Amino acid sequence: MSSSTAWWRLVAAREVTTRVRDKTFLISTAVLLLLVLGGIVVGTLVGGGPARYDVAVTEPSGARLAAVTEDQLRALPGEGDSIVEVTEVDQAAAARYAVDAEEVDAALLPTGDGFEIVGRDEVPGDLAAAAQSGLSLLALQENAQEAGTTVETLTAGSTLSQTTTAEGAVSADAAAGIAFVMALLFFVTAIGFGLAIAQSVVVEKENRIVEILAATVPLRALLWGKVLGNSLLALAQVLAVALAAVVGLLVLGAEGLDMIPAVGVAGLWFLAFVVGFLALASLWSVAGSLATRQEDLQSTTLPGQMLLLIPYLIAVTGSDRAIEISSFVPIASSMTMPARLVDGDVALWQPVVSLALSAAGAVLLIRLGARWYERSLLQTSRRTTYRELLRRQRTS
Numbered sequence: 001m002s003s004s005t006a007w008w009r010l011v012a013a014r015e016v017t018t019r020v021r022d023k024t025f026l027i028s029t030a031v032l033l034l035l036v037l038g039g040i041v042v043g044t045l046v047g048g049g050p051a052r053y054d055v056a057v058t059e060p061s062g063a064r065l066a067a068v069t070e071d072q073l074r075a076l077p078g079e080g081d082s083i084v085e086v087t088e089v090d091q092a093a094a095a096r097y098a099v100d101a102e103e104v105d106a107a108l109l110p111t112g113d114g115f116e117i118v119g120r121d122e123v124p125g126d127l128a129a130a131a132q133s134g135l136s137l138l139a140l141q142e143n144a145q146e147a148g149t150t151v152e153t154l155t156a157g158s159t160l161s162q163t164t165t166a167e168g169a170v171s172a173d174a175a176a177g178i179a180f181v182m183a184l185l186f187f188v189t190a191i192g193f194g195l196a197i198a199q200s201v202v203v204e205k206e207n208r209i210v211e212i213l214a215a216t217v218p219l220r221a222l223l224w225g226k227v228l229g230n231s232l233l234a235l236a237q238v239l240a241v242a243l244a245a246v247v248g249l250l251v252l253g254a255e256g257l258d259m260i261p262a263v264g265v266a267g268l269w270f271l272a273f274v275v276g277f278l279a280l281a282s283l284w285s286v287a288g289s290l291a292t293r294q295e296d297l298q299s300t301t302l303p304g305q306m307l308l309l310i311p312y313l314i315a316v317t318g319s320d321r322a323i324e325i326s327s328f329v330p331i332a333s334s335m336t337m338p339a340r341l342v343d344g345d346v347a348l349w350q351p352v353v354s355l356a357l358s359a360a361g362a363v364l365l366i367r368l369g370a371r372w373y374e375r376s377l378l379q380t381s382r383r384t385t386y387r388e389l390l391r392r393q394r395t396s
Contacts, residue, residue: 007217011225012232019196019233028192029237036181037244052083053127056095056107063088065108065115068134073126084127114139179339183315185241186334190277190308193234194284197226198301201288201377210377219374227281227366234277275355276334279362280304282369289377290384303386311335328354330361 019025051073055066063086070084087104089095095107099120106127107118117123117131144150204210213222287300311332314322318336326332327340333354340346376384 005221007221008224008228011217011222012229015200015226015229016233019230029240032188032237033240033244036241037248051124051126052085053106053124054085054087054104055127056087056089056098056104058089058092058095058109061110062086062108062115065131065134065138068137069108069127069131072133072137073130179342180316181245182338183312183335185238186276187308187312189234189238190280191305193230193277194280194287194304194308195297195301197230197281197284198288198291198297198304199294200226201285202291202294202297205289205291205377206293214377219377220370222377223282223285223370223373226285227278231274231277231281235274275358275362276331279331279358279365280307282366282373283307286369286372286376286389289373289379290386290389292379292383296383300383300386307331315339328357330358330365333358 053073055069057063057066066084066086070082073082073084087098089098092107092109095104095109096118098104099107099118102120105119106123108131109116109118115131115135117128140155144153201210204213283304284301287297287304290300291297308331311326311329312335314326314332315335318326323336323339327337327350337346337351337354341351372389375389
């Protein structure tokens with residue numbers, strides 16, 4: 001083992017042990033895991049699931065309609081345990097009063113040509129749709145009986161089934177949600193660990209520790225140690241979040257199980273997370289080496305933040321064409337390619353080419369970052385600018 005390899009391994013181990021002992025890091029990681037797990041479970045419970053409606057009726061025909069409405073409501077996705085509770089009253093006025101007093105959610109009142117559903121501020125949309133389907137079914141049964149036939153005969157050949165061409169496809173809303181979470185996860189992780197790298201470098205410069213280290217440790221070994229140590233921690237945090245997401249989906253039962261394959265396919269792309277983060281980590285180290293004090297980081301880290309913010313905005317709000325193009329751009333592809341993989345309409349060669357381009361871009365950025373890092377790290381008297389580094393790059 002060469003001395004340089006031994007040094008960067010030592011620096012990487014120090015970075016890891018220092019961060020895992022940091023209470024702020026541990027607490028923030030725990031909060032992130034709870035937010036992911038809780039967000040999946042609570043979001044599903046709040047956003048959908050079985051409903052319960054109290055409905056006032058004035059006659060037996062209204063009760064029959066309420067029973068059929070419950071059957072129609074339970075046939076909707078995610079509404080299998082929905083309940084329509086019937087409250088019988090004597091008059092339509094009493095039913096309307098119960099609705100206005102919020103004693104019931106709605107009332108089913110007979111009219112000359114059917115029924116009227118009454119709500120207070122508004123009628124629940126799914127309840128109204130189920131009641132309409134139920135009323136149509138009851139009317140069809142009565143008319144079929146009068147005509148001396150059956151509902152099955154009248155409706156023969158009218159069954160409409162649903163399927164998708166992509167195996168294991170998820171809904172558009174679920175796909176958009178998964179893509180958003182993955183883009184946000186990369187953005188937050190890269191920003192958090194990137195700032196930690198820059199801050200670690202500038203602290204060593206402020207305390208003049210870097211001058212002592214530079215006399216013993218090769219500067220590139222110091223850079224590789226910081227980059228690799230923080231990259232390992234970032235990857236471990238991402239894997240922990242992914243595990244929490246899978247646990248959350250398992251808690252949801254069948255609905256969550258349907259989304260796990262899509263999450264897994266897109267999650268495989270986070271192998272490219274390491275490539276993208278390595279490229280960014282070297283630039284974050286440069287941002288720290290340019291500064292001479294903590295206050296300088298606001299300006300020196302701005303380019304790195306923009307390299308993350310622009311692709312993030314494209315991944316979240318960009319058009320399909322913009323997402324497709326950016327999925328082949330290094331760093332940006334770490335956020336936009338998962339969105340395409342979740343949809344399932346991506347040829348195999350595309351993620352392979354994207355990963356190859358990301359690796360090539362990472363190699364170039366790492367080599368450039370290492371050179372800039374060496375040129376600016378020992379400059380402690382004043383803050384170096386990116387313009388100076390570019391000028392030195394051209395003249396060298």
